[in-house]
Amino acid sequence: MEVLTMIKQLFSWMLLTTSIWVVDGFRPPQQLTVTAQPELSEQSEQSGELFYFYFDQQIPLRSRQDAIAVESESSKERGSSDSPFYWRLQQHLQANQIRGQSDNIGDIDVTPMSETYVDVTPLGETYALVTLRTDAAATLTEIQQEIRQFPDTKRILPVLTRQNYDEILVLPDEILVSFEPTLSPSQIQTILSQQNLEVIHQLQFAESLYLVRPRFVSGSQVLQVANQLNQLSDIEYATPHFIQSISQEIPPSTWEYRTRFETLDAAQLMASPTDLSMVQQSIARSGLIPLEWHLHSQPLSQCLEQITFESDSLLGDLVQCSAEHSRREVNGSTPRTDIRAQEAWQESNHSREVVVAVIDSLIQWDHPDLQDTLHVVDSPDQCPGEVHGWDFSGVGTTDLNNSQTCPGDPDTRISQDEIKQLQPIFQDIMKVLQLSDQELLQELFKDIPEELKGIIFCPPGQPDCSEQEIVQRFRIILALGLSSEFHGTMTAGLIAAQSFQEQGLSGVAPNVKLLPVRVAGLGGESTTVSLLHAIRYATDRGAEIINLSLGRLFPSPAIALEIDRALREHPNLIIVASAGNDGMPTVAFPAGLPGVVAVGAITLEGNRAPYSNFGGFDIPGIPSLDVVAPGGNLWTPPLVGGILTTGGTWVDDLWRGIDLPTQRWGTTLDYRGGYLWVQGTSFSAPIVSGTFALMKGEDTEHLLSREQLISILNATASYDGLTVSEEEQQFYEELRRQGELPASLSVEQFFFGGGLVNAEAALREVK
Numbered sequence: 001m002e003v004l005t006m007i008k009q010l011f012s013w014m015l016l017t018t019s020i021w022v023v024d025g026f027r028p029p030q031q032l033t034v035t036a037q038p039e040l041s042e043q044s045e046q047s048g049e050l051f052y053f054y055f056d057q058q059i060p061l062r063s064r065q066d067a068i069a070v071e072s073e074s075s076k077e078r079g080s081s082d083s084p085f086y087w088r089l090q091q092h093l094q095a096n097q098i099r100g101q102s103d104n105i106g107d108i109d110v111t112p113m114s115e116t117y118v119d120v121t122p123l124g125e126t127y128a129l130v131t132l133r134t135d136a137a138a139t140l141t142e143i144q145q146e147i148r149q150f151p152d153t154k155r156i157l158p159v160l161t162r163q164n165y166d167e168i169l170v171l172p173d174e175i176l177v178s179f180e181p182t183l184s185p186s187q188i189q190t191i192l193s194q195q196n197l198e199v200i201h202q203l204q205f206a207e208s209l210y211l212v213r214p215r216f217v218s219g220s221q222v223l224q225v226a227n228q229l230n231q232l233s234d235i236e237y238a239t240p241h242f243i244q245s246i247s248q249e250i251p252p253s254t255w256e257y258r259t260r261f262e263t264l265d266a267a268q269l270m271a272s273p274t275d276l277s278m279v280q281q282s283i284a285r286s287g288l289i290p291l292e293w294h295l296h297s298q299p300l301s302q303c304l305e306q307i308t309f310e311s312d313s314l315l316g317d318l319v320q321c322s323a324e325h326s327r328r329e330v331n332g333s334t335p336r337t338d339i340r341a342q343e344a345w346q347e348s349n350h351s352r353e354v355v356v357a358v359i360d361s362l363i364q365w366d367h368p369d370l371q372d373t374l375h376v377v378d379s380p381d382q383c384p385g386e387v388h389g390w391d392f393s394g395v396g397t398t399d400l401n402n403s404q405t406c407p408g409d410p411d412t413r414i415s416q417d418e419i420k421q422l423q424p425i426f427q428d429i430m431k432v433l434q435l436s437d438q439e440l441l442q443e444l445f446k447d448i449p450e451e452l453k454g455i456i457f458c459p460p461g462q463p464d465c466s467e468q469e470i471v472q473r474f475r476i477i478l479a480l481g482l483s484s485e486f487h488g489t490m491t492a493g494l495i496a497a498q499s500f501q502e503q504g505l506s507g508v509a510p511n512v513k514l515l516p517v518r519v520a521g522l523g524g525e526s527t528t529v530s531l532l533h534a535i536r537y538a539t540d541r542g543a544e545i546i547n548l549s550l551g552r553l554f555p556s557p558a559i560a561l562e563i564d565r566a567l568r569e570h571p572n573l574i575i576v577a578s579a580g581n582d583g584m585p586t587v588a589f590p591a592g593l594p595g596v597v598a599v600g601a602i603t604l605e606g607n608r609a610p611y612s613n614f615g616g617f618d619i620p621g622i623p624s625l626d627v628v629a630p631g632g633n634l635w636t637p638p639l640v641g642g643i644l645t646t647g648g649t650w651v652d653d654l655w656r657g658i659d660l661p662t663q664r665w666g667t668t669l670d671y672r673g674g675y676l677w678v679q680g681t682s683f684s685a686p687i688v689s690g691t692f693a694l695m696k697g698e699d700t701e702h703l704l705s706r707e708q709l710i711s712i713l714n715a716t717a718s719y720d721g722l723t724v725s726e727e728e729q730q731f732y733e734e735l736r737r738q739g740e741l742p743a744s745l746s747v748e749q750f751f752f753g754g755g756l757v758n759a760e761a762a763l764r765e766v767k
Contacts, residue, residue, distance in 0.1 A: 050160065052223055052240050053230045054555040060163045063220065065140060066132045067159040069123060069170040069243070073152045084421040085152060086128035090120035092150045093143075118143055122421045123245060124394055124525030129159070129168065158219055160242075162554060168245035168524075169554060173218045174200060175226045176528055176558055178236040179208040191234060195225075203529070204405060205536050209558070211241060211529060237557040245524040246361075246550055288505050288675065290322035291644050293604055294494075294630035294687055295506070297338040299325035301604065304637055305334075318640060335721040337606045337756070339629055339687060341508050344694055344759035347767070351509035351697035356495055356689060357543035359534045359550070360488030361520035363389070363412040364648040367674065368500035370492060375513035377541055385410035389516035390537055392530040407533065412488070412518035419653050421522055422485065426649075429482055430658055433665045437471045444474065476634065479666020483676055485522060486648025490678055491549045492516065493646030494686040495693065505646060505675065508690025508759070509697070515543055519550075528556050535559075539566045539573065544696055546573065547689040548596075549682035551580035551588040551613075560593055567595045567706070574696075574706055576689045578681035579625055580613040585750075587613055592623025597692075597710060600753060601631020601684040604641045606721045608728065608751050609633055612681055616753035618745060625753035626710075627717050629691075631684035634667060634677060642667060642677030649673035688713075691759045698766045709766075716762045717755035719748045 050061040072085040083091075117138045123129045130147065132140055147153055160169040175197075179188050188208070192199060197212040214225045222240060229238035293300045303321035355375050365374055365388055374388045383390065383406035391409040409415075414422075432440070445453060454463030457470045465473075483490075496514040497507040519534045520526045531553075538546050546566075553559070566573060579600045580588030591598035601609035608614060609631045616625040632643040650672040660671055669675040695709055704712075724732075724747050732747040741750065748755070 050220060050223055051227070053227060053237070053557075054239075055237065055557050055560075057555075059555060061160045061169070061223070062163055064159045064161055064168075067168070068130050068140065068144060068147075069157040069159055070128045070130055070147055070150075071154040071157060071172075072126050072128075073154040083424075084122060084417070085126070086120050086122040086421065087424055088152060089128050089130070089147070089150055093118060093120065093146060096146055096149070121425075121523060123168070123170070123243070123523040124521035125417060125421070126394070127157075127170065127243065127525065129170075129245075129523065155218075160220075165552075167552065167554075170243040171220065171222060171240060172243060173213050173222055174241035175212050175214070175222065175229065175238055176241045177210050177212055177229060177238045178206075178558065178561075179210070180234050180236060181208050183208065183234055187234070191232070195229065201529070203532065206532075208236075209532075239528070239557055241528055242554060244526050244554060246520055246526050246553065287323075287499050287503050288319075288644060288669075289499065290326045291319060291640060292505060293640075294338050294632075294643055295341040295508070296326070297336055297604060297630075298334045299323075300640060301334050301337075304640070315639070335606055337602060337604055337630065337721045339508070339691060339757045340760040341691075341694075344691075344763050347698075347760065347763045348694050349511065349697050351690070351693035352511040353513060354509065354511075354545065354693045354696045355513045355515055355541075355543050356509070356545045356547065356693050357389075357515040357517050357538035357541070358488060358492045358495065358547050358686070359517045359519055359531070359538060360491050360547075361393075361484075361518065361524065362414050362418075362486045362648055363488035363492050363516035363518055364414065364486055364646075364651065365389075365412065365489075365492070365514070365516050367489060367493070367497075367646050367648070367650070369497040369504040369646055370489075370514065372498055373496040373507075373510070373512065373514045375515045375541075377515075379541060381405075381540075383410065388412075389518070389541075390534075391518040392533045392537070393518050393521040393525065395527070395530040395533055408530075412516040414486075414648070414651060414654070416653065418522055419651070419656075422482070422654065423656070423658075426482060426654060427658055429478060430661065430665075433475060433479065434661065437468070440471055440474065441467055444470070476666050479668070480678070483647055483649055483666065483668075483673060483678075487520070487549070487682065488516065488518060489648040490645045490676075491547060491682060491686045494643065494683055495547065495690040497646055505644065508687055509693035511697070512690070512693045515541060526550075528558050531556075531559055532562050535562050535566055539570055544573065545689050545692050546575045547686050548575060548577040548590060549680075549685045551578040551591065551681055552582070553589050555589045559590055563590055563593055563596065572702060572706055574689075574692050574709065576685050576692065578685040581611040581680050581682075582613055583611050584613055585615040587615055587623040587625055595706075597688065597713075598624065598626045598753070599681060599685040599688045600625050600628040601679075601681045602628050602722065602752070602756065603633040603636060604630070605636065606723045607633075607725060609679065609681075609684075611679070612684075614751045614753075616745070616749040616751070617741075618749065619742065627688060627714065627754045627757050628722075628752045629684040629687040629757050631681050632677070632679040634679050639667060639677055642679045643683045644669070644675060644677050645683065647673040647676040688757055691757055691762060694759055695762055695766045698763055704766065712765045713757060713762050714754040716758050716765055717753075718758060719752060719755045722748065722752055722756055724748060724751055 050063065051058045070089060117133055119131045121129050130143065144156055147156060158171050160171055161167045192212065196215040198215055199210055200213055201211040203209045214222060217225055226238045226240050229235050290299055299322040302325055303318055307317055307321055365371065377386050389412050391412045395407045444457065448456065454465065458465035492514055493505060493507060495507045495509060496512045497505040498510045499506050515538065517534045517538055519530045563575060574597065576597045576599060577591035579591050579598045587598045590596055600614055601612040603609050612631060614625055618624060630643060632641055634642040655672065667677040692709060728751055729747060732750055735741045
């Protein structure tokens with residue numbers, strides 16, 4: 001495959017996995033609408049427009065004209081072929097040529113379709129996502145005709161998105177229906193028969209909850225059937241059973257907020273080829289904790305202000321400098337933007353024996369810093385092979401009936417089949433990352449008019465960025481697209497990591513018992529049924545804290561009611577969720593649900609992270625931001641302004657047949673990606689989960705309720721070290737003039753909720 005084709009395919013793939021060109025900085029909306037539920041739509045079924053119901057609210061949808069999903073003919077054959085389904089489909093499309101429409105593609109009339117027009121990426125093990133490129137001369141209809149000729153194709157499914165969002169919602173012919181609990185099984189069967197519905201699965205923990213399939217309709221008509229079912233008095237709710245890609249939780253980097261650290265050379269810090277030897281020597285002496293600024297920010301902040309940036313080993317110098325500052329009393333004049341975890345450790349037992357469930361994607365729990373933190377399941381209804389958590393990814397899409405009591409898999413780590421799926425993409429990424437900056441620019445800019453280069457490749461609103469910035473941005477986000485498959489490993493490390501041989505990382509609560517619960521397959525594939533199983537499983541296995549770094553889930557009545565049930569039946573359970581990475585005055589689902597702690601993100605400098613959602617309204621019934629914690633910004637300061645955590649690409653089998661890189665790639669600290677820097681509210685949320693674990697660790701007799709612990713966290717948070725930008729101040733004042741915000745709401749509360757979490761003060765209050 002030629003380099004340009006490879007780059008084009010990887011470029012489209014990373015658009016899907018990381019949403020890199022979504023504007024991720026401060027984005028004042030045209031009009032702020034404060035509503036208790038998602039905004040009402042005036043659309044109607046009669047008009048042919050699309051929507052579904054979230055309780056009594058209509059959620060408007062639109063059909064994506066650039067993407068379709070393809071289901072594999074037989075899931076039982078997974079692993080039987082030498083290549084995964086999506087890869088075979090891609091090869092089929094490349095081998096079958098179609099005549100283009102000669103629209104700005106030169107004089108070539110016949111072109112391999114997938115080489116130029118489409119990209120095929122995995123969505124779990126059963127589905128492939130086929131995306132039409134913007135320069136495509138072929139139509140989606142022509143591509144579908146060719147896909148139908150592929151013998152492994154079972155069916156082609158539409159891809160939808162909520163209006164004003166850029167997301168992947170695959171619509172299979174399935175509906176999740178909850179019947180009134182007073183109905184008998186025979187009455188339920190009668191309704192199912194009358195409505196021409198076929199039962200796929202009855203959830204074992206909810207007798208009145210069924211996954212069904214309409215017998216005579218498919219495609220977008222399934223939405224109409226679900227909406228009609230919602231009108232029946234014997235049905236609590238009916239909602240489409242979307243397959244959603246939730247692998248969008250590492251938001252893109254921006255160049256904003258360059259103030260104290262604006263003199264740093266991003267390229268020198270992020271791509272220095274010679275710094276690993278000194279970095280490793282520094283780590284051997286001091287470990288990685290000095291770089292974890294979310295635990296204590298002053299050492300790194302002071303080194304960034306004092307160090308000489310002429311070294312060939314800048315990152316190594318920073319590790320050594322931060323370690324030296326950590327060993328001595330630092331200057332108190334530097335603002336603190338961390339959660340004061342190290343001071344909290346001196347007051348605590350490090351959360352010993354508190355069980356924290358991480359519901360997420362791949363959790364590689366055999367990472368050296370995680371392997372000794374695991375909860376061992378001991379339950380009367382233990383599933384075969386269950387030891388350390390459970391994998392529900394794919395439940396609700398395949399093999400749903402293979403085990404009525406234990407759907408899923410006992411291992412949350414990457415499987416051999418998944419390694420087989422990722423390796424082709426991984427190999428291509430490594431080839432591209434080994435190109436020189438000039439070679440990469442030459443390929444990126446090929447056939448791109450000069451006036452469009454900045455618009456296409458620069459951060460939104462900054463079309464004059466330099467070529468160096470374009471290259472670094474492309475490299476980093478391309479690498480993060482692959483690393484984000486191990487999103488769960490990253491969140492778990494921030495809560496529970498124990499520094500292996502004193503050379504690794506430390507989580508906020510290193511003595512917790514980690515319960516890994518996987519819900520997302522490759523490409524972020526997740527379903528409502530998998531999430532329902534995961535939440536129920538976590539509570540049944542004794543989780544005291546559940547971390548949901550799953551911002552931007554589509555609002556689901558089933559998930560909302562399951563979270564409500566979990567909180568009601570387990571009065572001491574705490575659920576923490578990420579507020580979302582849209583940079584908007586809204587709190588994403590499910591963080592905005594009552595009783596859930598919604599967490600926003602700040603940077604090392606104390607600014608609201610440009611991607612972080614906000615809106616600390618403090619109005620009953622309105623989804624509101626509770627607190628903020630470090631979420632990082634990979635560009636301010638470069639690289640080390642992100643959050644350092646555990647990664648998953650270090651797995652040996654993933655590198656089979658691939659030469660090890662000769663330098664760091666993306667935001668990794670080491671050659672294989674066992675550690676990397678990240679950013680997002682996905683990573684501020686687990687920092688708060690870890691803080692709750694420290695608090696619960698001191699309440700050994702369980703005297704404090706959930707409400708009391710949340711109240712303590714909020715009361716001890718503060719705005720010390722936080723800064724409201726001039727632009728944010730102006731936006732706040734304009735909303736006040738328009739009467740959109742109550743007079744009692746301060747600008748700090750609007751952007752930071754209750755403030756920056758202070759673990760030390762919270763522990764003292766618990767005691």
